[in-house]
Amino acid sequence: MRQWVSSACVGFVRACVVAAVTMPVPAVWAAAATLWIRWWGGDPWSGTVPFVWACVGTLALARPVSRMVRSLVAKWTGTVIPAGYRQAAPVTRLSTGFWWNGFSYERTKRDALMDQRWRTRWRDPAFWRDLRFTAIAPLTAGVIAAVPPAGAATAVLGFSRSAFLVGVLGLVVAVATAPYAWRPVVPMARRFLRPTPAMTLAERVDELTAQRADTTVAQAAEIRRIERDLHDGAQARLVALGLSLATVPSPWTARSTWP
Template sequence: MESRDWIRDGIRAVAGGVLAIPLAILNIPLFVLFVVSLVLTPVLGLGLVLLPLVTMLIRARADLARRLGAGFGVPAARPYRPRPERSPVGSLRRYRWLMTDPATWRDLAWLLPGTVTGLVLGVLSLAVPLYGIQGILLLPLWIWLGTGNYGYGMIWPIDTLGEGFLSLPQGALILAIGIAAAPYLRWVDAHVNRFFLGPTRNAELRLRVSELTVTRADTVDAQAAELRRIERDLHDGAQARLVALGMTIGLAEEMVGSDPETARKLLAEARETSSTALVELRHLVRGIHPPVLAERGLEGAVRALAMALPIPTSVGAAVPGRFDTPVESAAYFAVAEVLANITRHSFARNAEVQLWHSDDVLHMRVCDDGLGGADPAGGTGLRGIERRLAAFDGTMILSSPPGGPTVVTMELPCALSSPRISPSSGTV
């Protein structure tokens, strides 16, 4: 890791420690409000209104802790049960939903321990670097004040000029230690939070079932849309050509005896129509599963795709073998859709595709130097990629700031089905 990386991460962790202190203090009034609301539940039904409101505040605070933990490499999924429909604040149904959710009580159990760990680790994250900064600044202050009594009563006293010079390397060392240790302190705090706020085994199974339900519905919808597209292309293209072909051949049969010259012209027209229909059928089949993908695998298909683009596109691949046909097809069309978006919308001069496989995950990264500003909510292309990958538990991460560059990172869990026989290398 480069020096600027650990310095940047350390400063970010110190800032996280500063933020953790007031957030940890906030846990205490939230805990008190929850207990008071729980006590007031039998009193005129006040708890039916107060307790759900306080619980939602606690959940918002817990969600913030989860997001902060994810920023330091400790993600934690939301374990809450789905909210029932038609359950306004103050309704018995909403109250029962919150009170019977185990995650509500796990959030409550986290508030006080989260206060202790947040305060202790936050103060440590801030105090050590500040102590190092104090050591660095003492010599200039000592010289500026021009007195040997400046350090009286300070944590780091200086009585002589020699002690002042000695404080500089000591302060720099302590500052470096504080910056280097801050990410680990944030990591420990995030793990403590995840212990309470992360989903239990049963909650993970429930979330997994919900996710599979959504992805299955998306897959069914995508398959239905694909079938409709195929039917429409057949009806408007090859089917119409074949109907016209049959009519032309029928006319030629009727005119063979009376007008052979016209019959020959009709047969020539029928031959051209059959060729056109064959081309359309080939394009339709290529849209279902490209022959180049079946013949050359994912790497070769992506290289062939890049060669057909109007902008220079380099391809780097480290794929040691073939994947199952559905996985290769999903990966190919995902990359193809991203490259199509680049040519249509980005005004890029260059693009790059990287493919590699590690730890049973196929990684795909597509970059361009275009205008940026891509937004999945702004069209169906990127959302379609997400749905296509989600059917295989895949993910897509988009980074596209205004002005570029745009980087689309896709991951697809899969294992190799067969080793690669003829390796290829280089770029397109």
């Protein structure tokens, strides 16, 4: 009995967390719909403002929501789901004064980093994978996770309004579903948030290519150092040998000095 109560309490808290994490995008769209209903005055352009605002909010929330879900799954179950985000290359300043970010030339480092950040995000398949997850999760794992808090809210309203049958039913639903309502988010995160085998292979190829390039650069630097050491050492020894030979007296000169 104690174990069941503990499991129900932990499950209820986790279900509330999952519901809160997966529902920001629907909340944004609900707010946009509310604004459209209240403020639309017949102008077609005024109706597009809430829609644009909802799209921008969805794009901005895709990555934070997915990161939070990965963190929760890793904390609760020990399952680490790799993000697979592409790492941007460092920006470099050229001799002309412009900054190269891998895509374009910019006048300042700040502009180069900003342009690189947006280009990398739009071209990263992981970003679109996160966006797909934020669109699917509220309708699946989010709805299931919302059952225990909804049952608890129904129980509170039922008992507060003397509708004891409704309160008891809500309490039973909340307690019975609490240990299990948060669990569907785990297989969903594995299915939709982990990189595909092709993406994993491509990332591995890129990593090996970068390691090979670093190794080649290090080997070239080491070869140049050895050549420089050999050249400088041999040259110094040759110069010392020449000076030594120059200081050695000639035998004919030595004979002329005899008595």
